[in-house]
Amino acid sequence: MEVKNRSPWRDLPTEFASYSTVFNKFNQWSKLGIWR
Numbered sequence: 001m002e003v004k005n006r007s008p009w010r011d012l013p014t015e016f017a018s019y020s021t022v023f024n025k026f027n028q029w030s031k032l033g034i035w036r
Contacts, residue, residue: 009023
């Protein structure tokens with residue numbers, strides 16, 4: 001099952017770190033199968 005979220009990465013709260021850092025970590029974890 002694929003879940004899609006249409007929220008822009010730039011809208012993340014600053015408490016999470018920069019949006020590019022969060023995106024890169026999410027992308028890395030996705031490739032490793034962490035979200036399955």
